[in-house]
Amino acid sequence: MGKALAVQSSRGLNAALAGAYGGARGYHAKVGRAKLHTSRPKEAQPVEFARLRSEPVTRTQEQQTRPPPAPKAAKFDYEGFYHNELDKKHKDKSYRYFNNINRLAKEFPRAHMSAKDERVTVWCSNDYLGMGRNPHVLKTMHETLDMYGAGAGGTRNISGHNQHAMGLEQTIAKLHSKEAALVFSSCYVANDATLATLGSKLPDCVILSDSMNHASMIQGIRHSGAKKVVFKHNDLADLEAKLASLPPGVPKIIAFESVYSMCGSIGPIEGICDLADKYGAITFLDEVHAVGMYGPQGAGVAEHLDYEAHAAGRPEGTIQDRIDIITGTLGKAYGCVGGYIAGSAKMVDTIRSLAPGFIFTTSLPPATMAGAKTAIEYQMAYQGDRRLQQLHTRAVKDALNAKDIPVIPNPSHIIPVLVGNAEVARQASDMLLNDHGIYVQAINYPTVPVGQERLRITPTPGHVREYRDHLVQALDSVWNQLGIKRTSEWAAQGGFIGVGEAGKEEPEPLWTDKQLGLDEVVKEMQAGQGAVGVLETVLENEREQVAQAVSAAA
Structure with a gap:
């Protein structure tokens, strides 16, 4: 056979194999195409092709040669997993529903739902303080937003x-009488990052943790990898027993809250400080639901416990001076967003230098920090807002x-x-919203x-009184419609978590009558709205005076 004929034969073989193996493309991808030119007549190609076709490749040979399918x-x-997890929440009635509530700045506590004319009272x-x-706050935020974006x-x-972060941290440190402070995107992040670090x-x-601590502290302890010891809620005897069981030289952190929301x-803050001193621990106090609400300057419960000294x-x-680490939020009583820690300069610098939750998180916007x-x-x-809030709380309780509606004391x-059932609590919340225009979320x-x-x-x-009367009437109606237990019914069953428990005294409010300005003249007046109404007038005048002073200073 001549060279040219050999080339043609090779092409014929390639074509035959391509047909047997499902197409030339895959075959030639492995062996490559011949790029030789020939003047040999093309008639020779069908002869070789015909010879090869007369000897077909069997199916058995094909199976042996072709790679097995992957x-x-x-x-x-994944979708099935999501479905099952959500189904569990629906079945145990703990699935969380979210309502479209749009707070109105000029009308709060009023808000609108999806339709702007659909008003509800939040x-x-x-x-807490509006x-x-x-x-x-709004004026400062507008000005800062326009200038800094x-x-x-x-x-x-x-x-x-920037100057806004530094200025805010200086103000927070001053608020708590500490050397330094550090701002985070939220107090959840502040608690998590600080305890973890x-x-x-x-x-x-x-880390010794109160059994009712917030999820952010629980998460921070978990992320730390440190040994966790849980003590009974607000139980100093249990805390001391657990502290005494630990080696004296081991670092210990007692994590707890001031107001459990x-x-x-x-929380028994002073008693915990005493135990921390005795057993060589440091204290980590979450004042999230207390900052702005207690104390002459609004620094929280730790400040309030020594009201006269701080005033x-x-x-x-x-007591506040004895706390090693205080954490708080800018998103509740201060009406903005963000969280912080306050303490010694070295402690704060350590967290600033080592905590990933701070290092790798985008800073709060300048307008937010300036507003906070x-x-x-x-x-x-100005104490007027928190004093008035306390009076309204007393009046509602x-x-x-008086309506036998069970308030946990x-x-x-x-x-x-107290409702005591997830499905019924959800129904009560829905009825208040849909039938009475009152938004209270079920917990x-x-x-x-x-x-x-x-x-x-x-x-x-x-x-004010108008909203309070509406709330009490609506709750009384819902309790009747759903047959929810009243305080007297809980009492008949021996009581539950403080409701209807025989011999249990109602705890005294943290704010005393004197601190609220309820002097003898006011106390002798008509109970309820009479006293509150008088103080509302006094506090409104005080609010205007302080507002004018702040405005003049700005």
């Missing part, structure tokens, strides 16, 4: 460190108790109304234990 990859059923906001609508531009170490860096650290209880400007040696600084300064100078500004597991579901009511200075 096995079908196993795939996790009774569960954490904007600072989200404060004209001085919407965002911070990056993390603090890259481009988000300290717990992981302190050698063999043990779902039940309204107050006189003597913070040294007070203004809110804190306003509340440091008294009115609900506590000394704080929180009004937890269920995991925020509270199963069987302790409740409605959580938080009056503000703006919840």
Whole structure:
């Protein structure tokens, strides 16, 4: 056979194999195409092709030569997982529904739903003092926004460190009489980042945590990898027993709250400080639901416990002075957003230098930080809002108790109304919203234990008598329609979590009558709205005077 004929034969073989193996493309991808030119007649090609076709490749040979098909990859059923998890929430009645509530700055506590003319009264906001609508805060934010723009531009170490961050941290440190402070995007992040960092860096650290601590602290302890010891809620004897069981030289952190937001209880701060001193621990106090609300300057419960000393400007040696780390929020009583820690300069610098939750998070916008600084300064100078809020809280609690509606007793500004069933709590919330134009969110597991579901009511200075009467009437109606247990019914069953428990005294409010300005003249007046009405007038005049002073200073 000549060279040219051999080339043609090779092409014929290639074509035949291509036909047997499902197409020339795959074959030639392996062997490549011959790029030789020939003048040999093309008639020779069909001869060779015909010879090859007369000897077909059998199916058995094809199976032996072709690579086996790739096995079908196993795939996790992600959508099925989502469905099952959500189905569990629906079945145990703990699925969370979200209502479209749009707070109106000029009318708060009024808001509108999806339609702007569909008005409701909000009774569960954490904007406890209505600072989200404060004209001085809004003015500062508008001016800062116009000058510095919407965002911070990056993390603090890259481009988000500015006069607004430094000024806010100086104000926070002054508020708590501490050397330094550090601002985070939220107090959830502040708690998580600080506990995780300290717990992981302190050698063999043990963190002792109150059983009712917020999820942010629980998460921070988990992230730290440190040993966690849980003590019974507000139980100093249990805490001491657990402290005594630990080696003396081991670093210890006691993490707890001042106001526990779902039940309204107050942490035994002084007693915990005593135990920390005795057993060589440091204290980590979450004042999230107390800053702005308690104390002559609004620094929280730790300040309030030494009210006269702080009012006189003597913070040294007070209970607040004994706390090592204080955390708080800018998103509740101060009406903005963000969180912070305050403490010694070295502690704060350690968290600033080591905590990923701070280092790698974009800074808060300048307008937000400027607004928060203004809110804190306003509340440091003016007690009227928190005093009025406390009076409204007292009035609502008294009115609900008069209707035999079960309020879980506590000394704080929180009004937890016991329902005791997740589905019924959801129904009650829906009826209040749809039938009465009142928005109060149902609280269920995991925020509270199963069987302790409740409605959580938080009056503000703006919840005047008209709104209060409407709320009490609506709750009384809903309790009748749904057959929810009254306080007397809980009492007949022996009581439950403070409701209807025989021999249990109602705790005294943290704010005393004297601190609220309820002097003898006011107390002798008509009970209820009479006393509150007089103080409302006094406080409104005081508010105007302070507002004018702040405006003049600006």
